[in-house]
Amino acid sequence: MTNKNEENISSGIKLSPGFASIFPNGLPESLTAVSHNLVVSDISNLPDTQLQTKDAFSKKWSLSNYESSDFTKALAFQKKWYLSLYGFESEKELARYLRPFKFILDAGSGQGGKAAWFAQLSPSTTIVATDISDSIIAASEYYKHYDNMVFIQCDIADMSFFPNNYFDYVSCDQVIHHTKIPPKTFKELVRVTRINHDISCYVYRKKALPRELLDDYFREFNKQLTHDDIVELSKQLTELGRILSKIKKVIEFPSIPLLGIEGGKMTVQRFLYWNFIKCYWNKELGKDTSILTNYDWYSPSQAFRYSEQDFRSWIEQENLDEVHFHSEQACYSGRFKKRG
Protein backbone atom coordinates (compact mmCIF):
# COMPACT_ATOMS: atom_id res chain seq x y z
CA MET A 1 0.00 0.00 0.00
CA THR A 2 1.55 3.34 -0.97
CA ASN A 3 1.04 6.16 1.40
CA LYS A 4 -1.65 7.99 -0.45
CA ASN A 5 -2.26 10.27 2.53
CA GLU A 6 0.99 12.03 1.67
CA GLU A 7 0.01 12.10 -1.99
CA ASN A 8 -3.31 13.69 -1.10
CA ILE A 9 -1.64 16.29 1.05
CA SER A 10 0.56 17.19 -1.92
CA SER A 11 -2.54 17.44 -4.14
CA GLY A 12 -3.98 19.90 -1.64
CA ILE A 13 -6.40 17.52 0.11
CA LYS A 14 -5.59 16.91 3.74
CA LEU A 15 -7.62 13.91 4.81
CA SER A 16 -9.49 14.07 8.10
CA PRO A 17 -8.04 12.18 11.11
CA GLY A 18 -10.90 9.66 10.76
CA PHE A 19 -9.31 8.34 7.57
CA ALA A 20 -5.91 8.08 9.26
CA SER A 21 -7.41 5.88 11.96
CA ILE A 22 -9.40 3.76 9.50
CA PHE A 23 -6.47 3.42 7.10
CA PRO A 24 -3.35 3.71 9.31
CA ASN A 25 -1.11 2.61 6.41
CA GLY A 26 -2.44 5.26 4.10
CA LEU A 27 -5.38 5.41 1.73
CA PRO A 28 -5.63 2.17 -0.27
CA GLU A 29 -4.77 2.46 -3.98
CA SER A 30 -8.37 1.74 -5.01
CA LEU A 31 -9.67 4.87 -3.25
CA THR A 32 -9.31 8.48 -4.36
CA ALA A 33 -9.73 11.49 -2.13
CA VAL A 34 -12.29 14.06 -3.20
CA SER A 35 -12.30 16.22 -0.08
CA HIS A 36 -11.03 15.99 3.50
CA ASN A 37 -13.90 13.66 4.54
CA LEU A 38 -14.88 11.97 1.25
CA VAL A 39 -13.11 9.33 -0.81
CA VAL A 40 -14.45 7.38 -3.79
CA SER A 41 -13.76 3.92 -5.08
CA ASP A 42 -13.78 3.13 -8.78
CA ILE A 43 -17.42 2.43 -9.63
CA SER A 44 -17.09 2.96 -13.38
CA ASN A 45 -17.66 -0.73 -14.15
CA LEU A 46 -20.97 -1.22 -12.38
CA PRO A 47 -23.45 -3.54 -14.11
CA ASP A 48 -26.35 -1.72 -15.83
CA THR A 49 -28.99 -2.58 -13.21
CA GLN A 50 -26.73 -1.35 -10.38
CA LEU A 51 -25.95 1.78 -12.35
CA GLN A 52 -29.68 2.41 -12.83
CA THR A 53 -30.21 1.87 -9.08
CA LYS A 54 -27.36 4.27 -8.28
CA ASP A 55 -28.89 6.94 -10.57
CA ALA A 56 -32.39 6.36 -9.16
CA PHE A 57 -31.16 6.98 -5.60
CA SER A 58 -28.97 9.91 -6.62
CA LYS A 59 -32.12 11.48 -8.04
CA LYS A 60 -34.31 10.48 -5.13
CA TRP A 61 -32.02 12.06 -2.56
CA SER A 62 -31.55 15.21 -4.67
CA LEU A 63 -35.31 15.78 -4.14
CA SER A 64 -34.89 15.80 -0.36
CA ASN A 65 -33.78 18.92 1.46
CA TYR A 66 -31.83 18.54 4.73
CA GLU A 67 -33.30 21.80 6.02
CA SER A 68 -36.95 20.89 5.41
CA SER A 69 -39.34 19.90 8.19
CA ASP A 70 -40.17 16.77 6.14
CA PHE A 71 -36.53 15.66 6.44
CA THR A 72 -36.53 16.21 10.21
CA LYS A 73 -39.82 14.33 10.63
CA ALA A 74 -38.72 11.46 8.38
CA LEU A 75 -35.41 11.09 10.27
CA ALA A 76 -37.19 11.08 13.65
CA PHE A 77 -39.53 8.37 12.33
CA GLN A 78 -36.60 6.36 10.93
CA LYS A 79 -34.65 6.52 14.21
CA LYS A 80 -37.59 5.16 16.20
CA TRP A 81 -38.12 2.41 13.64
CA TYR A 82 -34.40 1.54 13.67
CA LEU A 83 -34.58 0.76 17.40
CA SER A 84 -37.40 -1.74 16.89
CA LEU A 85 -35.91 -3.26 13.72
CA TYR A 86 -32.65 -4.14 15.46
CA GLY A 87 -33.71 -4.70 19.06
CA PHE A 88 -32.67 -1.62 21.02
CA GLU A 89 -35.04 -0.61 23.81
CA SER A 90 -34.28 3.06 23.52
CA GLU A 91 -31.87 5.58 22.06
CA LYS A 92 -30.02 5.50 25.39
CA GLU A 93 -29.51 1.76 25.07
CA LEU A 94 -28.24 2.20 21.50
CA ALA A 95 -25.78 4.86 22.73
CA ARG A 96 -24.52 2.54 25.49
CA TYR A 97 -24.10 -0.22 22.92
CA LEU A 98 -22.18 1.95 20.43
CA ARG A 99 -19.88 3.83 22.80
CA PRO A 100 -17.19 1.16 23.39
CA PHE A 101 -16.70 0.80 19.62
CA LYS A 102 -13.79 2.14 17.59
CA PHE A 103 -15.18 1.77 14.05
CA ILE A 104 -18.78 1.49 12.82
CA LEU A 105 -19.78 0.91 9.21
CA ASP A 106 -23.08 2.28 7.93
CA ALA A 107 -23.42 0.38 4.65
CA GLY A 108 -25.68 2.35 2.31
CA SER A 109 -26.22 5.56 4.30
CA GLY A 110 -28.40 7.47 1.83
CA GLN A 111 -28.42 11.04 3.12
CA GLY A 112 -26.35 10.03 6.13
CA GLY A 113 -28.90 10.89 8.83
CA LYS A 114 -28.50 7.60 10.70
CA ALA A 115 -24.71 7.64 10.43
CA ALA A 116 -24.77 11.15 11.92
CA TRP A 117 -27.07 9.87 14.67
CA PHE A 118 -24.50 7.16 15.52
CA ALA A 119 -21.78 9.85 15.46
CA GLN A 120 -23.75 11.99 17.92
CA LEU A 121 -24.53 9.08 20.23
CA SER A 122 -20.93 7.86 20.25
CA PRO A 123 -18.54 10.79 19.81
CA SER A 124 -15.32 8.74 20.27
CA THR A 125 -16.24 6.24 17.55
CA THR A 126 -15.34 6.76 13.89
CA ILE A 127 -18.39 6.23 11.71
CA VAL A 128 -17.77 5.21 8.12
CA ALA A 129 -20.76 6.18 5.97
CA THR A 130 -20.86 4.55 2.54
CA ASP A 131 -23.25 4.75 -0.38
CA ILE A 132 -23.14 4.16 -4.09
CA SER A 133 -25.27 7.17 -4.96
CA ASP A 134 -24.26 10.82 -5.12
CA SER A 135 -26.16 11.32 -1.86
CA ILE A 136 -22.87 10.51 -0.14
CA ILE A 137 -21.34 13.67 -1.65
CA ALA A 138 -24.18 15.80 -0.27
CA ALA A 139 -23.92 13.98 3.08
CA SER A 140 -20.16 14.62 3.31
CA GLU A 141 -20.83 18.32 2.80
CA TYR A 142 -23.81 18.56 5.14
CA TYR A 143 -22.08 16.68 7.97
CA LYS A 144 -18.61 18.12 7.39
CA HIS A 145 -18.41 19.51 10.92
CA TYR A 146 -18.63 15.96 12.36
CA ASP A 147 -15.01 15.05 13.15
CA ASN A 148 -15.91 11.42 13.76
CA MET A 149 -17.55 10.76 10.38
CA VAL A 150 -15.90 9.81 7.09
CA PHE A 151 -17.65 9.13 3.79
CA ILE A 152 -16.91 6.63 1.04
CA GLN A 153 -18.71 6.35 -2.28
CA CYS A 154 -18.53 2.66 -3.13
CA ASP A 155 -20.45 -0.50 -3.93
CA ILE A 156 -20.92 -2.24 -0.58
CA ALA A 157 -20.74 -5.58 -2.41
CA ASP A 158 -17.01 -4.97 -2.85
CA MET A 159 -15.18 -3.31 0.01
CA SER A 160 -11.88 -5.08 -0.54
CA PHE A 161 -10.13 -1.93 0.75
CA PHE A 162 -11.21 -3.01 4.26
CA PRO A 163 -9.48 -5.94 5.99
CA ASN A 164 -11.44 -8.91 7.36
CA ASN A 165 -12.94 -8.63 10.87
CA TYR A 166 -12.60 -4.84 10.98
CA PHE A 167 -15.75 -3.11 12.18
CA ASP A 168 -17.14 -3.29 15.70
CA TYR A 169 -20.65 -2.87 14.31
CA VAL A 170 -22.00 -3.06 10.77
CA SER A 171 -25.41 -1.57 10.02
CA CYS A 172 -27.05 -2.14 6.64
CA ASP A 173 -30.51 -0.67 6.96
CA GLN A 174 -32.93 -0.93 4.01
CA VAL A 175 -30.15 -1.32 1.46
CA ILE A 176 -29.01 -4.86 0.70
CA HIS A 177 -32.00 -5.79 -1.53
CA HIS A 178 -30.87 -3.02 -3.92
CA THR A 179 -27.48 -4.62 -4.50
CA LYS A 180 -26.77 -6.93 -7.44
CA ILE A 181 -26.58 -10.25 -5.56
CA PRO A 182 -27.79 -9.60 -1.99
CA PRO A 183 -26.57 -12.86 -0.36
CA LYS A 184 -23.09 -12.15 -1.77
CA THR A 185 -23.24 -8.60 -0.42
CA PHE A 186 -24.27 -10.03 2.94
CA LYS A 187 -21.16 -12.25 2.89
CA GLU A 188 -19.04 -9.16 2.25
CA LEU A 189 -20.65 -7.33 5.17
CA VAL A 190 -20.04 -10.30 7.45
CA ARG A 191 -16.42 -10.45 6.25
CA VAL A 192 -15.72 -6.92 7.50
CA THR A 193 -17.57 -7.45 10.83
CA ARG A 194 -15.37 -8.32 13.81
CA ILE A 195 -15.70 -11.72 15.44
CA ASN A 196 -18.13 -11.68 18.38
CA HIS A 197 -19.59 -8.44 17.05
CA ASP A 198 -22.91 -7.69 15.36
CA ILE A 199 -24.24 -6.99 11.93
CA SER A 200 -27.73 -5.50 11.52
CA CYS A 201 -29.57 -6.03 8.28
CA TYR A 202 -33.04 -5.47 6.75
CA VAL A 203 -34.64 -7.04 3.68
CA TYR A 204 -37.90 -6.37 1.89
CA ARG A 205 -40.50 -9.01 2.56
CA LYS A 206 -42.26 -10.88 -0.25
CA LYS A 207 -45.85 -9.74 -0.57
CA ALA A 208 -49.04 -11.20 -2.08
CA LEU A 209 -48.84 -12.52 -5.63
CA PRO A 210 -50.73 -9.67 -7.39
CA ARG A 211 -48.45 -7.09 -5.80
CA GLU A 212 -45.31 -9.12 -6.57
CA LEU A 213 -46.35 -9.52 -10.21
CA LEU A 214 -46.98 -5.83 -10.63
CA ASP A 215 -43.72 -4.92 -8.92
CA ASP A 216 -41.64 -7.36 -10.96
CA TYR A 217 -43.24 -6.27 -14.20
CA PHE A 218 -42.78 -2.62 -13.37
CA ARG A 219 -39.11 -2.96 -12.40
CA GLU A 220 -38.39 -4.14 -15.92
CA PHE A 221 -40.68 -1.57 -17.51
CA ASN A 222 -39.21 1.34 -15.51
CA LYS A 223 -35.86 1.02 -17.32
CA GLN A 224 -37.31 2.92 -20.27
CA LEU A 225 -38.88 5.66 -18.12
CA THR A 226 -37.33 8.98 -17.21
CA HIS A 227 -36.82 10.25 -13.70
CA ASP A 228 -39.65 12.76 -14.29
CA ASP A 229 -42.01 9.97 -15.43
CA ILE A 230 -41.45 8.12 -12.16
CA VAL A 231 -41.79 11.27 -10.06
CA GLU A 232 -45.12 11.89 -11.80
CA LEU A 233 -46.23 8.29 -11.16
CA SER A 234 -45.17 8.64 -7.50
CA LYS A 235 -47.29 11.77 -7.14
CA GLN A 236 -50.29 9.98 -8.66
CA LEU A 237 -49.86 6.98 -6.36
CA THR A 238 -49.49 9.25 -3.33
CA GLU A 239 -52.77 10.91 -4.29
CA LEU A 240 -54.41 7.49 -4.68
CA GLY A 241 -53.15 6.52 -1.21
CA ARG A 242 -54.40 9.80 0.25
CA ILE A 243 -57.88 9.40 -1.25
CA LEU A 244 -58.16 5.75 -0.19
CA SER A 245 -57.07 6.73 3.34
CA LYS A 246 -60.17 8.90 3.62
CA ILE A 247 -62.17 5.68 3.90
CA LYS A 248 -61.70 5.25 7.62
CA LYS A 249 -63.87 2.18 8.02
CA VAL A 250 -62.00 -0.97 9.02
CA ILE A 251 -63.31 -3.92 7.03
CA GLU A 252 -62.74 -7.62 7.49
CA PHE A 253 -61.16 -9.01 4.30
CA PRO A 254 -61.00 -12.73 3.47
CA SER A 255 -57.71 -14.57 3.09
CA ILE A 256 -56.97 -15.94 -0.37
CA PRO A 257 -54.04 -18.23 0.40
CA LEU A 258 -53.28 -19.35 -3.16
CA LEU A 259 -52.66 -15.72 -4.07
CA GLY A 260 -50.76 -15.08 -0.85
CA ILE A 261 -53.43 -12.59 0.23
CA GLU A 262 -53.73 -12.36 3.96
CA GLY A 263 -57.15 -11.37 5.13
CA GLY A 264 -57.98 -9.67 8.39
CA LYS A 265 -59.30 -6.38 9.63
CA MET A 266 -57.84 -3.35 7.89
CA THR A 267 -58.73 -0.25 5.94
CA VAL A 268 -59.26 -0.39 2.17
CA GLN A 269 -56.00 1.52 1.59
CA ARG A 270 -53.98 -1.02 3.62
CA PHE A 271 -55.65 -4.00 1.91
CA LEU A 272 -54.88 -2.65 -1.56
CA TYR A 273 -51.41 -1.50 -0.48
CA TRP A 274 -50.21 -4.85 0.86
CA ASN A 275 -51.82 -7.01 -1.79
CA PHE A 276 -52.11 -5.09 -5.04
CA ILE A 277 -50.28 -1.80 -5.44
CA LYS A 278 -47.93 0.34 -3.39
CA CYS A 279 -49.70 3.66 -2.89
CA TYR A 280 -48.02 5.08 0.21
CA TRP A 281 -49.63 7.92 2.10
CA ASN A 282 -48.68 9.11 5.57
CA LYS A 283 -50.36 12.30 6.73
CA GLU A 284 -47.97 12.79 9.68
CA LEU A 285 -44.82 12.48 7.56
CA GLY A 286 -46.28 14.71 4.86
CA LYS A 287 -46.85 14.71 1.13
CA ASP A 288 -43.21 15.08 0.02
CA THR A 289 -41.99 12.17 2.15
CA SER A 290 -44.92 10.07 0.88
CA ILE A 291 -43.98 10.89 -2.74
CA LEU A 292 -40.31 10.01 -2.03
CA THR A 293 -41.41 6.72 -0.45
CA ASN A 294 -43.37 5.76 -3.55
CA TYR A 295 -40.48 6.91 -5.75
CA ASP A 296 -38.12 4.80 -3.67
CA TRP A 297 -40.26 1.74 -4.44
CA TYR A 298 -40.84 2.25 -8.14
CA SER A 299 -37.57 3.79 -9.35
CA PRO A 300 -34.71 1.32 -8.62
CA SER A 301 -34.73 -1.62 -11.02
CA GLN A 302 -32.99 -3.74 -8.36
CA ALA A 303 -35.19 -4.34 -5.31
CA PHE A 304 -35.39 -8.02 -4.38
CA ARG A 305 -37.97 -9.36 -1.92
CA TYR A 306 -37.52 -12.34 0.39
CA SER A 307 -39.40 -14.86 2.48
CA GLU A 308 -38.45 -15.34 6.13
CA GLN A 309 -36.87 -18.66 5.18
CA ASP A 310 -34.74 -17.00 2.47
CA PHE A 311 -33.45 -14.42 4.93
CA ARG A 312 -32.83 -16.96 7.68
CA SER A 313 -30.85 -19.11 5.25
CA TRP A 314 -28.32 -16.25 4.86
CA ILE A 315 -27.89 -16.11 8.64
CA GLU A 316 -27.38 -19.88 8.81
CA GLN A 317 -24.96 -19.92 5.91
CA GLU A 318 -22.82 -17.28 7.56
CA ASN A 319 -22.98 -19.11 10.89
CA LEU A 320 -24.35 -16.12 12.77
CA ASP A 321 -26.09 -16.14 16.12
CA GLU A 322 -29.41 -14.35 16.36
CA VAL A 323 -29.39 -11.43 18.79
CA HIS A 324 -32.71 -10.02 17.60
CA PHE A 325 -35.15 -10.99 14.83
CA HIS A 326 -37.99 -8.77 13.68
CA SER A 327 -40.74 -9.27 11.14
CA GLU A 328 -43.50 -7.00 9.94
CA GLN A 329 -45.52 -6.78 6.73
CA ALA A 330 -42.91 -4.66 4.98
CA CYS A 331 -39.73 -6.46 5.97
CA TYR A 332 -37.59 -8.87 7.94
CA SER A 333 -34.69 -7.47 9.91
CA GLY A 334 -32.39 -8.38 12.72
CA ARG A 335 -29.09 -8.14 14.54
CA PHE A 336 -26.75 -11.10 14.31
CA LYS A 337 -23.47 -11.95 16.00
CA LYS A 338 -20.48 -13.25 14.08
CA ARG A 339 -19.11 -16.40 15.70
CA GLY A 340 -15.46 -16.95 16.47
Ligand SMILES: C[S@@+](CC[C@H](N)C(=O)[O-])C[C@H]1O[C@@H](n2cnc3c(N)ncnc32)[C@H](O)[C@@H]1O
Ligand atom coordinates in the same frame (compact mmCIF):
# COMPACT_ATOMS: atom_id res chain seq x y z
C1 LIG B 1 -33.74 3.06 0.90
S1 LIG B 1 -32.17 3.81 0.95
C2 LIG B 1 -31.71 3.57 2.65
C3 LIG B 1 -30.72 4.60 3.13
C4 LIG B 1 -30.39 4.54 4.63
N1 LIG B 1 -29.75 3.31 5.02
C5 LIG B 1 -31.61 4.75 5.45
O1 LIG B 1 -32.05 3.81 6.10
O2 LIG B 1 -32.14 5.86 5.42
C6 LIG B 1 -31.14 2.67 0.08
C7 LIG B 1 -29.72 3.21 -0.17
O3 LIG B 1 -28.91 2.12 -0.62
C8 LIG B 1 -27.96 2.63 -1.53
N2 LIG B 1 -27.41 1.53 -2.33
C9 LIG B 1 -28.06 0.75 -3.22
N3 LIG B 1 -27.21 -0.16 -3.75
C10 LIG B 1 -26.00 0.06 -3.16
C11 LIG B 1 -24.72 -0.55 -3.29
N4 LIG B 1 -24.52 -1.57 -4.10
N5 LIG B 1 -23.71 -0.07 -2.54
C12 LIG B 1 -23.90 0.99 -1.71
N6 LIG B 1 -25.09 1.60 -1.54
C13 LIG B 1 -26.13 1.15 -2.26
C14 LIG B 1 -28.78 3.62 -2.34
O4 LIG B 1 -27.98 4.51 -3.05
C15 LIG B 1 -29.64 4.26 -1.25
O5 LIG B 1 -29.06 5.44 -0.76
